Amino acid sequence: MIGGFLGAGKTTTVGRLARHLSDQGLKVGLITNDQAGGLVDTKLLRGQGYATEEIAGGCFCCRFNTLVDAASKLTNDSKPDVFIAEPVGSCTDLVATVTYPLRRMYGDSFTIAPLSVLVDPIRARRVFGLDDGGTFSSKVAYIFKKQLEEADIIVISKSDLIDDTQREELRAVLTKEFPLAKIVTASPRQETGLDELFSSLMTDEQARRNPMAVDYEVYADGEALLGWLNASVTLKSNDEFEANDFLKKLATHVQGLLQIAGVEIAHFKMTFSPDDGIAGELASINLVRSEVAYLAVPAAERGRTISFIR
Ligand SMILES: Nc1nc2c(ncn2[C@@H]2O[C@H](COP(=O)(O)OP(=O)(O)OP(=O)(O)O)[C@@H](O)[C@H]2O)c(=O)[nH]1
Ligand SMILES: [Mg+2]
Structure with a gap:
């Protein structure tokens, strides 16, 4: 799963990873997910030539079966070696709602790669108080931070948008707040820094940790504050x-x-x-x-x- 807040660069990264794996002779099956169907992300990834299934109607973390169904459909159609799933950008608690059941039910069939969570550095610098600028309510910031808390790998994405000092300041905050995560920096669009991420995804496994505490009332309020139009x-x-x-x-x-x-x-x-x-x-x-x-x-x-x- 390649997670992270809305607009962090997930779909761009999924496309890059898909090509990286295809170049090595592996077949990929991609899973996109959002509140409604006919997604821009699906169009963009199919446009790049990859088998892509779309899960509409909310995050697959709330409806685990939809993820299994999408994976089965991809398996029937194209027998992928690797599934790459992009959860909804306002979604968190993926380890408890997706990884645990996947492991319990399909532990023998799948290896689950580390959960990578992307952050847009400009958005993240604002959320952590390093910069002023437009941001969201504290309940949405709660979701943003919870996404990072469960990450095995935090990717400071869009590194081309910040200078070295800004990057190191952000890295210092992230390291302090989320000491268990490995932090890498990359520019998915410019295709720099992705090698370290891709090699971790293909060689490491998702950490077995205790489930994180999530206040589902704040989480639900935060999601409700985000408008959606399709x-x-x-x-x-x-x-x-x-x-x-x-x-x-x-x-x-x-x-x-x-x-x-x-x-x-x-x-x-x-x-x-x-x-x-x-x-x-x-x-x-x-x-x-x-x-x-x-x-x-x-x-x-x-x-x-x-x-x-x-
Ligand atoms: N400057 C810069 N922009 C990037 C980079 N990677 C992605 N973007 C841009 O960021 C925007 C959002 O990228 P997406 O990959 O669609 O982000 P996402 O996380 O999938 O977004 P949602 O699915 O809506 O949550 C697009 O305009 C991308 O081209 C990067 O490395 N640098
Ligand atoms: Mg996307």
């Missing part, structure tokens, strides 16, 4: 237009409205597909914070894909 929109035009420009304008507009309303974005993502069903995704866009000062970076793998990171 929508598909059909666009018609007699004239040609640039999909990237359209997504950028739409995202900027929504971002502006949310900023006026004082609402912090956790992760806002869109893809744009032509209706011929053949060409795949033409464009995608992500916003992982509310500030308007973002940076546009063309994704390496697709010339017409854009991504906004700040």
